[in-house]
Amino acid sequence: MKHYSSVGKNVKRYDAEEKVKGTSVFTDDLNFPGTLYAGVYRSPESCGRIKKINTVKAAKIPGVRAVMTAKDIPGRNIVPVVFDDQPLLAEKYVRYHREPLAIVAADDRNTLKKALKAIECDIEETEGVFTIRESLKKKRIVNGLYKDNIFQQYVVEKGDVKKAFAGAFLTVKNSYSTNYQEHAYLEPQSMLVKPELNGIFSVFGSMQCPFYVQDAVSAVLGIGLANVSVHLMSTGGGFGGKEDVPSIVAAVAALLSHRTGRPVKYILDRDEDISVMSKRHPSYIEYESAFSKNGKLLGVRTDYYLDAGAYSTLSPIVLWRGVIHAVGPYECPAVSIKGYAVATNKVPCGAYRGFGTPQIIFASETQMDIAAEKLGIDPVRIRELNAFKKGSETATGQVLKESIGIRKTIDAAVSRCDIGKTRSEIASFNKKQRYKKRGLGISCLFYGVGLGARGGPLQKGGAFVSVFKDGTVQFSVGTAEMGQGMYTVLGQIVSESFGINPSAVLPQRVSTEKVGDSGPTVASRATFISGNALLIACDKIKSSLLSFMLSEKMIRKASDVKFEKGYVYTGGKKKIPFTELSSKAWAGRVKMAEYGWYLPQGTSFDIRTGRGDAYVVYSYATNIAIVEVDMLTYRTKVLKLISAEEFGKVVNPLLAEGQIQGGNAQGIGWSLYENMVVKNGKILTDDFSTYLIPSILDIGQIEPVIVEEPYKGGPWGAKGMGEMPLMGIAPSIGNAIYDATGTRLKKVPFTPEDICNGHKSK
Amino acid sequence: MKKGFVHEINFTVNGIKRALSVHSNETLLKVLREHYGLTGAKEGCGGGECGACTVLLNGSPVNSCLVLAVEADNAHILTIEGIAAKDSIHPIQQAFIEYGAVQCGFCTPGMIMTAYALLQKNPDPDEAQIKRALSGNLCRCTGYVQIIEAVKAAAKRMKGKRG
Ligand code: FES
Ligand code: FES
Numbered sequence: 001m002k003h004y005s006s007v008g009k010n011v012k013r014y015d016a017e018e019k020v021k022g023t024s025v026f027t028d029d030l031n032f033p034g035t036l037y038a039g040v041y042r043s044p045e046s047c048g049r050i051k052k053i054n055t056v057k058a059a060k061i062p063g064v065r066a067v068m069t070a071k072d073i074p075g076r077n078i079v080p081v082v083f084d085d086q087p088l089l090a091e092k093y094v095r096y097h098r099e100p101l102a103i104v105a106a107d108d109r110n111t112l113k114k115a116l117k118a119i120e121c122d123i124e125e126t127e128g129v130f131t132i133r134e135s136l137k138k139k140r141i142v143n144g145l146y147k148d149n150i151f152q153q154y155v156v157e158k159g160d161v162k163k164a165f166a167g168a169f170l171t172v173k174n175s176y177s178t179n180y181q182e183h184a185y186l187e188p189q190s191m192l193v194k195p196e197l198n199g200i201f202s203v204f205g206s207m208q209c210p211f212y213v214q215d216a217v218s219a220v221l222g223i224g225l226a227n228v229s230v231h232l233m234s235t236g237g238g239f240g241g242k243e244d245v246p247s248i249v250a251a252v253a254a255l256l257s258h259r260t261g262r263p264v265k266y267i268l269d270r271d272e273d274i275s276v277m278s279k280r281h282p283s284y285i286e287y288e289s290a291f292s293k294n295g296k297l298l299g300v301r302t303d304y305y306l307d308a309g310a311y312s313t314l315s316p317i318v319l320w321r322g323v324i325h326a327v328g329p330y331e332c333p334a335v336s337i338k339g340y341a342v343a344t345n346k347v348p349c350g351a352y353r354g355f356g357t358p359q360i361i362f363a364s365e366t367q368m369d370i371a372a373e374k375l376g377i378d379p380v381r382i383r384e385l386n387a388f389k390k391g392s393e394t395a396t397g398q399v400l401k402e403s404i405g406i407r408k409t410i411d412a413a414v415s416r417c418d419i420g421k422t423r424s425e426i427a428s429f430n431k432k433q434r435y436k437k438r439g440l441g442i443s444c445l446f447y448g449v450g451l452g453a454r455g456g457p458l459q460k461g462g463a464f465v466s467v468f469k470d471g472t473v474q475f476s477v478g479t480a481e482m483g484q485g486m487y488t489v490l491g492q493i494v495s496e497s498f499g500i501n502p503s504a505v506l507p508q509r510v511s512t513e514k515v516g517d518s519g520p521t522v523a524s525r526a527t528f529i530s531g532n533a534l535l536i537a538c539d540k541i542k543s544s545l546l547s548f549m550l551s552e553k554m555i556r557k558a559s560d561v562k563f564e565k566g567y568v569y570t571g572g573k574k575k576i577p578f579t580e581l582s583s584k585a586w587a588g589r590v591k592m593a594e595y596g597w598y599l600p601q602g603t604s605f606d607i608r609t610g611r612g613d614a615y616v617v618y619s620y621a622t623n624i625a626i627v628e629v630d631m632l633t634y635r636t637k638v639l640k641l642i643s644a645e646e647f648g649k650v651v652n653p654l655l656a657e658g659q660i661q662g663g664n665a666q667g668i669g670w671s672l673y674e675n676m677v678v679k680n681g682k683i684l685t686d687d688f689s690t691y692l693i694p695s696i697l698d699i700g701q702i703e704p705v706i707v708e709e710p711y712k713g714g715p716w717g718a719k720g721m722g723e724m725p726l727m728g729i730a731p732s733i734g735n736a737i738y739d740a741t742g743t744r745l746k747k748v749p750f751t752p753e754d755i756c757n758g759h760k761s762k
Numbered sequence: 763m764k765k766g767f768v769h770e771i772n773f774t775v776n777g778i779k780r781a782l783s784v785h786s787n788e789t790l791l792k793v794l795r796e797h798y799g800l801t802g803a804k805e806g807c808g809g810g811e812c813g814a815c816t817v818l819l820n821g822s823p824v825n826s827c828l829v830l831a832v833e834a835d836n837a838h839i840l841t842i843e844g845i846a847a848k849d850s851i852h853p854i855q856q857a858f859i860e861y862g863a864v865q866c867g868f869c870t871p872g873m874i875m876t877a878y879a880l881l882q883k884n885p886d887p888d889e890a891q892i893k894r895a896l897s898g899n900l901c902r903c904t905g906y907v908q909i910i911e912a913v914k915a916a917a918k919r920m921k922g923k924r925g
Contacts, residue, residue, distance in 0.1 A: 012859060019867030020855035020874060022802020022842035029801035184902050186806045186814055186868040236804075236868030237902050270807040483866025483903050654862040658904055662865065665905030688811035688900065696896045696906040 005565060006495040007716045010654040011502045013488045015234070015481070024234045027190035027206050028267050035192070036065055036105040038256050038266035039112045041119040042098035042276065046681030047128030047345040049093055050121065053101050058118040063111035066259045067119070069102045073255060075222025079313075080215050081244050085145050086311035086348065088220055088251050094123060095142060095310035096347050097682045098276045100248075105256035105264050128345030130681050132284050132305045135342045142310055142343035149343040151308055152316035154323045156395050156610030159334030164299030168290035172371050176287060176363040178730075178748040180676040181280035181352055181669075184693045187236020188273045189246060193217070193253040194263040200227050201254055206235040207246035208480050209520040214512050216247030217254040228254075232510040238482035239666070240351030243522050244314055245277045271686040278350030279676070281306040281318065281341075283359035289367045290334075295377045297386045299334040300327050300395075304360055308341040309348035315341035318349075320454045321523075322356030324614045327395045328364045329406045329446035330386035335395045337610070346681045351522060353666065354727040357447070362748055365443040365731035369738065379735065380419065383444050383622075384410055396605070398613040403711035403719065405646025406444060409622040412705045413442070413644035417624045426626070430740070435631045438639070439740025443623045443728035448615030449647075449720040450525040453605035458519035460600075461529035465494065465537040466593040469586035471579030473498065475537075476508040477530040478518025484722055485655040486526045492651050493531045493715050497538035499563030500578050515595070524619070524720030527651065529598055531715030537596030545581065548590045617711050619647040621724045623664075625732035629740045634752035634759070636737055637700060638668050644705040645724055649717030653706060660704035660725040667729025669694045675749050771835040775800070776844025784831040791815045791826035793834075794841060802842035802871040806900070813899030816872035817841045823879045825898075842871035845878055853923070854878055857916035858909070865903035873899045877913045885921050889914070 018024040041053075055067040070077050070091035079086045090099045102119055106112040129135045129142050135149040142149055165171055191205035191213075201221070207213055210230040217228045230250075235242065249266055257264040268277070283306050290299035304322055308315040323339040354361075372382040387406045393399055419440070426438045451459050464476040475494055481487045487507035495502040508514060518529070546558045549570065555561055560571035567575040585592060604612035626640040643660050650656050673692040677684040685691040704725075710717030734745050743758030767786040774780065775798060784793060794800040794817065803826055806814030810828040817826045818840040846852040854877050857863070864870050873896065880887060880895040887895070892913050901909065 010862075013862075013864065015867065016859040016864045017851070017855075019864045019870050020858045021846075021851070022800075022871040024867050025801075026804065026868065028805070029795075031799075184900075185866070186812060186900065186902050187804065187866065188806070234867060236806075237866040239902070270809065270811075483868075485865065654908075658862045658865055658908055661905030661907045662903045663905075666902070687809055688807055689809075693900060693902060695898075695900060696893045696910070699906050702905055702907050 004496060004716065005499065006492045006502050007649065007651050009492070009652070011488055011492050011652055013485055014491060014507060015487065026187055026236055027192055027204055027233045030192055030204055030233065032194055032263040035263040035265050036107060036256065036260060037109050037112045038253050038264050039104050039116050040100045040252060041102040041104065041116050043090065043094040043101055043123065045094055045123045045125045046097040047095060048123040048125040050090060050123055052122040054120040055102055058104060058115040061111060061115050061118060063107040064104060064115045065107065065262065066105045066256050067102060067115065068255055068259060073220055074258065075220045078219055079248055079251065080219050081313045082316050083312045085143060086313065088248065096345055103252050103256060105260055128681050130344055130346065132307050132342050135344050142345055146343065151312040151341040151343055152319055154320055154339045154610060156323055156335060156337040158395060158397060158611070161299050161301055161334045161336045164334035165290045168298050169293040170291045170371060170374055171288060172367055172374070173288040174367065174746060176285040176366065176746045178283045178359045178362060180282050181674055182274055182676060182691055183239045183241030183352060185237030185239060185241055188268045188270055189242070189249045189277060190267045191246065191249040191253045192263060192265045193250065193257040195257055195261055199223065200229060201257065203228065203230045203250050203254065204233050205246060205250055206233060206242060208238045208242045208482055208522060210480065210510060210512050211478065211517045212244060212247050212520060213250045216251045220251045221254055221258050230512045232480050235480065235482040239353045240355065240522065241278060242482060243351040243520060245350065274686040274691060275683045276347055278313065278348060280352035281308060281315065281349040281356065281359070283307065285360060285363040287363040287367055289371060291371050291375060295375050295382045295385050297330050297332045300332055301336045302326055304337065304339040306341045306356065307344055307346070307349065309344055309346045311348045312341065313348045314350040317454055318351060318356035321448070322360045324396060324448060325357045325446065326360045326364065328361065329388050329444055329620055331388065331392045332395060337395065346678065347683065353663065353723045355523065355723065358670070358727045358730060361443065361445050361728050362730045362734065365728060366734055366746065369735045370744070379442050380410065380414055383442065387444065388446070394614070396614050397611045403617055403648060403709045405707055405709035406446060406620040408707045408709060409620050409644040409646050410444065412707045413622040413624045413642050416644065416703060416705050417642050422626065436628055437631055437740040438626065438628045439736040439738065441625050441732045441735025441739055443732040443735065445724065445728040446618045446620050447524065447724050447727065449528055449617050449619055450600055450615060451519065451523050452615040453603035453612055461518040461533045461598050462515035463530055463533035463537050463596040464515050465534060465541060465596065467541055467582055469583045471500065471504060471582040473505045474508055475505065475534060476514035477510065477534065478515040479526040479530045480510050480521040482521065484659060485652065488655060489527050489651045490530055490534060494534050494538060496716055497535055497563070498578060500566050524722040527718050528714055528720045529600070531718060533596040533598035535596065535715050536598055537594040540594040540596070541592055544590050544592065545585055548585050548588055552588065616713060617719055619719045619721055619724055621645040621728060623728045623732040625736045627733060627736040627740060629737060629755065634755040636672055636750060636755070638733060640701040640703065642703045642705060643725055644707055645721060646707040646709050647721035648711040648714045648719035649708055650706050651716065651718050656706055656721060657704045659722055661702045663723070663725025664702050664729060665694050665699050667726040668699065670748060671730040671733045672749055673698065675751065769832050771832060773834045773836060774838045776841060786830070786832060788831045789827055790829040790831050790834050793831045794826060800841050800843050804868055804871065806868065813876065814869055814872045816875045816899065818875060818879055821879065821882065823876045842875055853919045854881070854913070854916040857912040857919070861912035861915060862908040863904060863912035869899060869901040873901065873909060877916065881917055881920060886917060
C-alpha cells in the first residue's frame with residue numbers, strides 16, 4: 001500500500017484562523033464607498049394575472065436610486081438553469097407566493113424598506129395548484145410553456161418485472177411522503193455587484209457555482225460573459241441552497257448596479273430567504289418490492305413524484321439522481337422506476353444535499369425493514385444478502401468493478417455499535433420502562449459521485465498550479481469553498497504530489513478570472529474533479545522538472561526520481577530539497593505554472609430505456625440509529641447515530657468527520673424537527689422559531705466511522721462524500737421508532753402527532 | 763427615519779472608550795459592524811434566534827441584533843475582535859481550530875463569545891452545562907460535536923494556565 005505523507009492527515013484548515021478571529025470576509029462584511037442596498041418587491045398572491053405594478057410613489061422617495069420592473073431589464077428576463085422557463089421578474093403572471101415583481105436600490109436600509117412598502121400591484125388572483133395530486137389532474141396548467149404539469153419524467157426499466165412479482169414469495173407495497181427541507185445555511189443569500197471600468201461588472205458573493213452566477217448576470221444585462229467577473233467570498237454554508245439561486249440574487253444586484261452605476265448589495269432577510277429560496281422537494285412515492293423466501297430482492301416497481309414548484313429550475317436533474325438511486329445499494333434483477341417532477345404554484349424547489357435521493361431512500365429502506373420482519377430475517381442480514389459486490393449490476397445495468405464498500409460499511413457500523421449487546425440492553429430497558437421505549441434502526445445507501453451522465457457539458461473541471469522559486473505553491477480551482485474544507489483537502493492533494501509540507505501550498509480565492517468554466521460545486525464532486533485537475537497540472541510541472549534535471553545531469557533517468565518529505569530524490573539516497581530544485585529550475589527558465597483539465601470518462605444513459613453507466617463510481621454508507629420515544633408526549637430523541645461511510649481514500653479524517661456529523665445533524669432535523677407549514681402556497685414557518693433546525697440540545701451522540709476502499713480513478717484514491725451523511729438518516733430513525741413503538745411511519749418528518757396516532761390506532 | 767431621535771451614548775468597546783450619536787432604533791449589531799467595522803459579529807436572522815450576532819454586554823452574552831445601541835450606554839462591550847491581543851490567539855479560538863469546530867465559520871464568532879462567557883463564569887463546565895450555554899447558538903454545518911469537544915479542551919487548558 002502506498003505510504004502518504006499529507007493525504008490522510010488532519011491538516012489544519014487554511015481558513016480556520018481567520019474564521020475564529022472573526023476576520024474572514026463574508027459578503028456583507030465588504031464595504032465599498034457609495035454602496036446602495038437592494039430589495040425586491042414580491043407578489044402577495046400565489047397565482048394570478050398581473051394587471052398593474054405601480055412604482056411611481058416609491059421612485060419619488062428621496063434616497064431611492066432606482067426602481068425596476070421586467071420591462072427595464074436590458075438583457076433577457078430569465079434565470080438560466082436547465083430549461084430557462086423562469087423569468088427573473090414576473091411580467092404577466094405570478095406563479096408562486098412572493099415571486100419577484102420589482103426591484104429597488106436605495107441609499108440605506110430604512111429608505112429601502114419604505115420604498116418597498118410604497119410599491120403597489122394589482123393582481124387578478126386565480127385558483128392555484130398546490131399539491132402533486134391536483135397538479136396531476138391537469139385541470140389547471142401552472143406554467144404555460146408546458147403542455148401539462150410535468151416538467152420532466154424518467155424511466156428506468158430492467159428485466160421482467162411482471163414475472164418477478166408473480167413469482168415472488170413476498171411482495172410489499174406502500175406509499176410514502178416527505179415534506180420540504182430548508183437549507184438554513186446560517187449566512188443568508190448575499191451578493192454585491194460593483195461596476196468597474198470598461199463595462200465590466202465584478203460580482204462578490206456567497207455561492208457554490210460562480211459560473212452559474214456569471215451566466216445569469218451576463219444574460220440579464222445582455223453583456224458578454226467576459227464582462228462579468230465573479231469572486232467567491234467566504235460562504236456561510238450552502239448544502240445545495242447556494243447552487244442555482246445565487247444567480248437570482250446576483251442578477252437583481254447587477255441590474256440595479258448597471259442602472260445606477262454604483263455598487264449594490266443585496267442581502268436577504270431571513271424570512272425572505274426561507275420564503276423564496278430553493279428547498280428540498282416534497283415528495284410522494286409509491287413503492288412495491290418483491291422478495292424470495294430467503295430474502296433476495298427480486299423486483300422493484302416505483303412511482304416517484306417530486307413537488308417541483310412553479311418553475312423547473314434544477315428539478316430535472318434532482319429527479320434523475322433520485323431515479324437512479326431508487327433501489328438502493330442492492331442487486332435487483334427486475335426494476336420499473338418512473339419519476340416525475342410536477343409543477344405547483346409554490347416556491348421552486350432545487351438542490352439540497354442528497355439531491356432527490358433522501359426521499360426515495362426513505363421509501364426503499366423502510367420497505368427493506370418491513371420485508372425483513374415479514375420474512376423473519378434480521379434487518380442487517382437482509383441488507384448484507386442483497387448488497388452490491390464486485391460484478392453486481394445496478395438498476396441501470398451498470399456493472400460495478402471496483403471500490404464497492406457497502407459490505408464494509410455494514411460490518412463497520414454493526415461492530416461499532418456492538419449490535420447484539422445494544423439490542424439486549426434496549427430490550428431490558430424497554431421491559432423496565434413503561435413510558436419510555438427505545439429502538440434501533442438501520443439504513444444503507446449508495447451515492448453516484450459527480451454529476452453523472454446527465455451532467456452533459458458540465459462534467460469537467462480546471463485547475464491552475466504555480467510553483468515559485470522558493471518552493472511554495474499556489475493553486476486555483478473552479479469549484480467553491482463553502483465551509484466544507486475544500487481548500488484544505490485540495491491543498492493536501494497538491495502537497496502530496498510534490499512531496500512537500502501542506503503549509504507550503506496556498507489556495508487562491510475562487511474566481512471566474514482564474515480558471516475556465518469548471519461546472520458547479522455540487523454532487524460531492526469538488527475533491528474528485530478539482531483534485532484530478534490539480535494532479536494533471538502538478539504532473540505537467542513535475543515532468544518539466546524532470547526534463548530539466550535530466551538536461552542538467554542531476555539525474556540519470558526519470559524513473560529514479562521521487563518527490564518526498566520536502567526533498568526530490570535523484571537516485572538512491574541522493575536528494576535535493578524541493579526548495580532548491582525550485583530555485584534552480586526558476587533560474588533555468590523552466591515552466592512551473594501549469595493548467596490542468598479533467599474530464600470524467602465513460603458515463604452513459606439512454607433516456608428511453610434508462611440504461612447506462614450512470615456515474616463513474618459510487619460511495620457507500622450504513623447508518624444505525626438508536627432512539628428513545630417518550631410514550632406520554634410521543635417525542636423522539638436520537639440517543640446515538642453511527643454512520644459508517646466509504647468514500648475511497650480519506651484525504652482529511654477530521655474534516656470528513658465534520659462533514660459526517662454535520663450531515664447527520666441535518667438528517668436528524670429533517671426526520672424529527674423541521675416541519676415546513678405551507679397554506680395555499682404561502683410558507684408560514686419563515687423563521688427559526690417556527691422552522692426548527694436542530695440546536696446543540698437536539699443532537700445525541702454522533703459517531704462517524706470512516707471505512708476506506710480506494711478508487712484508482714480518484715485523486716490519491718478519493719471519491720466524494722459531502723452528501724451521504726444526510727441521505728439515509730430518516731429511514732434509520734423511522735426504523736428505530738418502529739422498533740421502539742411498533743408504529744410504522746411513512747411520512748417525513750416523524751411528528752409526535754403521527755407517532756401518537758399510529759400508536760392509538762393499534 | 764424621523765429626525766431628532768438621536769441619542770448620545772458612551773460605552774467601552776473592546777477596552778476602548780467610545781462616544782457616539784445613534785438613532786433610537788439602531789441596533790448594537792449595526793453600530794458595531796457599520797460604525798466600528800467590527801464585522802466579526804454576524805447577522806444570521808436579525809430576530810434573536812440564531813446567536814450569530816452574540817457579543818458580551820457587561821460580561822454576559824447578548825444577541826446584539828436585539829439590543830438597541832442606546833441600551834449599551836455606559837456598558838462594556840466585548841466582541842470576537844477583543845478577546846485576544848492582535849497577534850495572539852485565545853485558547854478557545856485555538857481549540858476551535860484544532861478540534862475542527864469551524865466549517866463555514868458564520869456561527870463561529872458568536873459560538874466562541876458564548877463559550878467565552880461560560881468559561882468566565884464556570885471554568886469547569888460539564889457537557890450538559892456546555893450544551894445549555896450554547897443552546898441559543900445555531901450551527902448548521904458541524905452537528906455541534908466538534909464544538910463541544912473544543913469547548914471542553916479549551917476549559918481544560920485555561921484551567922491548567924490558571925494553575
Ligand atoms: S442575528 Fe441576532 S440572533 Fe440571529
Ligand atoms: S460552521 Fe457553518 S454555521 Fe456553524
